[in-house]
Amino acid sequence: MNEIKLFCTATIANISCGFDVLGLALDNVGDEMVVRKVAKKGVTITKIVGQDLPLETHKNVAGVAALALLSKVDTEFGFEIEIYKNIKPGSGIGSSAASSAGAVYGINELLGKPFSNHDLIEFAMQGERLASGVAHADNVAPALLGGFTLVRSTDPLEVIKIAPPSEMYATVIHPQIEVKTSDAREILKNTIPLKTAIAQWGNLGALISGLYTEDYELIGRSLEDKIVEPIRSILIPAFDAVKEVSIEAGALGAGISGSGPSIFALSKGIETAQKVGEAMKNVYQKVGIDYDVHISKINNEGIKIMDN
Ligand code: HSE
Numbered sequence: 001m002n003e004i005k006l007f008c009t010a011t012i013a014n015i016s017c018g019f020d021v022l023g024l025a026l027d028n029v030g031d032e033m034v035v036r037k038v039a040k041k042g043v044t045i046t047k048i049v050g051q052d053l054p055l056e057t058h059k060n061v062a063g064v065a066a067l068a069l070l071s072k073v074d075t076e077f078g079f080e081i082e083i084y085k086n087i088k089p090g091s092g093i094g095s096s097a098a099s100s101a102g103a104v105y106g107i108n109e110l111l112g113k114p115f116s117n118h119d120l121i122e123f124a125m126q127g128e129r130l131a132s133g134v135a136h137a138d139n140v141a142p143a144l145l146g147g148f149t150l151v152r153s154t155d156p157l158e159v160i161k162i163a164p165p166s167e168m169y170a171t172v173i174h175p176q177i178e179v180k181t182s183d184a185r186e187i188l189k190n191t192i193p194l195k196t197a198i199a200q201w202g203n204l205g206a207l208i209s210g211l212y213t214e215d216y217e218l219i220g221r222s223l224e225d226k227i228v229e230p231i232r233s234i235l236i237p238a239f240d241a242v243k244e245v246s247i248e249a250g251a252l253g254a255g256i257s258g259s260g261p262s263i264f265a266l267s268k269g270i271e272t273a274q275k276v277g278e279a280m281k282n283v284y285q286k287v288g289i290d291y292d293v294h295i296s297k298i299n300n301e302g303i304k305i306m307d308n
Contacts, residue, residue: 001109001110002036002037002110003034003035003036003037003110004034004035004036004106004109004110004305005032005033005034005305005306005307006032006033006034006035006102006105006106006303006304006305006306007030007031007032007303007304007305007306008030008031008032008033008098008099008101008102008105008143008303009025009026009027009029009030009094009098009142009143009146009299009302009303009304010025010026010029010030010087010093010094010095010098010294011023011024011025011026011093011094011097011098011139011140011142011143011258012024012026012093012094012142012170012172012257012258012262012264013094013097013136013138013139013142013257013258013259014138014225014228014255014256014257014258015148015207015223015255015264015266016203016207016222016223016224016225016229016253016255016256017200017203017204017207017222017223017224017225017226018138018150018204018207019225019227019228020136020138020151021138021150021151021152021204022138022148022149022150022151022204022207023094023138023139023141023142023148023149023151024142024147024148024149024164024170024298025142025143025145025146025147025298025299025300025301025302026093026170026172026294026296026298026299027296027297027298027299028294028296028297029086029087029093029172029294029296030086030087030098031050031083031084031085031086031087031095031098031099031102032083032084032086032306033062033081033082033083033084033099033102033103033106034081034082034106035079035080035081035102035103035106035107035109035110036079036080036081036082036110037077037078037079037110038077038078038079038080039077039078040077040078041075041076041077041078042057042067042070042078042079043057043063043066043067043070043078043079043080043081043103044057044078044079044080044081045057045060045062045063045080045081045082045083046080046081046082047082047083048060048082048083048085049082049083049084049085050084050085050086051085051088051089053083053085053089059130060099061096061099061100061127061128061130061131062081062083062099062100062102062103062127063081063103064100064126064127064129064130065099065100065101065103065104065123065124065125065126065127066079066081066103066104066107066123067126068104068122068123068126069103069104069107069108069115069120069123070107072115072123073111073114075111079106079107079110081103081106083099083102085099088174088178089178090178090179090180090181091174091178091261091262092174092179092256092257092258092259092260092261092262093172093174093257093258093262093294094139094140094142094143094258096127096128096130096131096132096139096181097124097127097128097139097140097143098143099127100123100124100125100126100127100128100131100140101120101124101127101140101143101144101302101303102143102303103124103127104120104123104124104144105117105120105144105303108120109305117144117145117302118144118145118157118159120144121137121140121141121144121145121157121159122157124137124140124143124144125137125140125154127140128140131181131182132180132181132182132185132259133182133185134185135154136154137151137154137157137159138151138258139258141159142302143302143303144302144303145159145161145302146161146299146300146301146302147161147162147163147164147298147299147300147302148161148162148163148164148211148298149161149162150162150208162208162211162212163300164211164297164298164300165211165214165216165219165268166214167216167268167269168216168266168267168268168297168298169266169267169268169269169270169272169273169295169296169297169298170264170265170266170267170273170294170295170296170297170298171246171251171264171265171267171273171274171276171277171280171293171294171295172257172262172263172264172265172293172294172295172296173242173262173263173277173280173281173284173291173292173293174261174262174291174292174293174294175236175237175238175261175262175263175284175289175290175291176289176290176291176292177237177261177289178261179235179236179259179260179261180259181258181259184232184235184259184260185259187231187232187235188228188231188232189231192227196226196227199224199226200225200226200227203222203223203224203225203226204222206218206221206222207219207222207223210222216252216268217252219252219253219266220251220252220253220266221253222253223252223253223254223255223266224253225255225256228256229255229256232256232259232260233256233260235260235261236256236260236261236263237261237284237287237289238283238284238287238289239256239263241283242254242263242280242283242284243255243263243265245279245280245282245283246263246265246276246279246280247265248279249272249275249276249278249279250267250272250275250276251265251266251267251272251273251276252265252266252267252268253265253266254266254276263280265280270295270297273295274295277293277295280293281293
């Protein structure tokens with residue numbers, strides 16, 4: 001095999017109470033990528049369609065992630081990458097992670113899989129470092145493993161995958177503004193009161209328990225963020241209204257997707273997820289903000305190999 005075509009899934013990071021440690025993979029939103037084995041050594045980004053992003057390998061998240069992988073193997077050949085971007089950078093659904101994870105996944109396949117998907121997370125994190133200044137794993141982990149992922153530790157890396165509850169759907173609305181992850185990180189405080197930490201780890205532990213036991217009510221009660229959402233939500237137009245109508249429409253809970261501005265809601269069943277989408281749209285229609293809405297089941301496999 002000399003060429004592979006991939007669907008590189010969008011992801012929701014943080015999921016309210018799990019800042020930098022929790023993420024999930026979406027099923028029907030993502031980029032496409034072609035990775036090709038070529039005689040010329042190194043990594044060349046030959047094409048980016050859909051977004052204006054740097055082609056230079058060292059300035060592109062896919063290029064940087066690919067080089068991190070290639071620094072660990074001896075090869076007599078190189079790789080070309082074509083990226084077809086559907087996920088807008090700065091949207092909060094893992095645009096840089098889709099590219100970083102896709103590049104390392106594709107190269108690993110063409111090399112005959114010397115690395116596990118868990119191993120690939122560390123390489124893909126280097127793309128995230130370029131994008132936001134921090135090598136966080138909460139988008140690249142679900143992109144590579146699928147389902148929900150919990151990053152217990154980044155040094156040494158240990159990520160636990162949790163299969164999604166069978167009736168779980170995500171609704172995501174993206175108001176058409178851009179929020180850079182680096183900016184959204186800069187405004188966060190470096191310390192939190194013990195009382196706030198206690199509330200947050202109570203919710204995080206309960207959310208994980210709810211996912212394993214498919215206890216949707218417990219999941220709903222646990223989708224609460226005492227630390228990041230109060231600060232970042234000021235960057236997102238009508239955040240409180242969108243969250244409120246989502247819960248009124250039946251969502252288990254709602255919050256900021258990654259570093260925003262997208263807002264996500266989780267629901268039991270596709271009908272509720274669709275109702276939530278309609279309620280979210282109404283809010284932005286009233287305030288006159290353009291948006292994209294995605295309704296997706298949780299993708300339990302992560303990046304998918306497409307037929308050529
Ligand atoms: N955990 C990261 C953040 C995710 O919230 O900054 C960015 O998508």
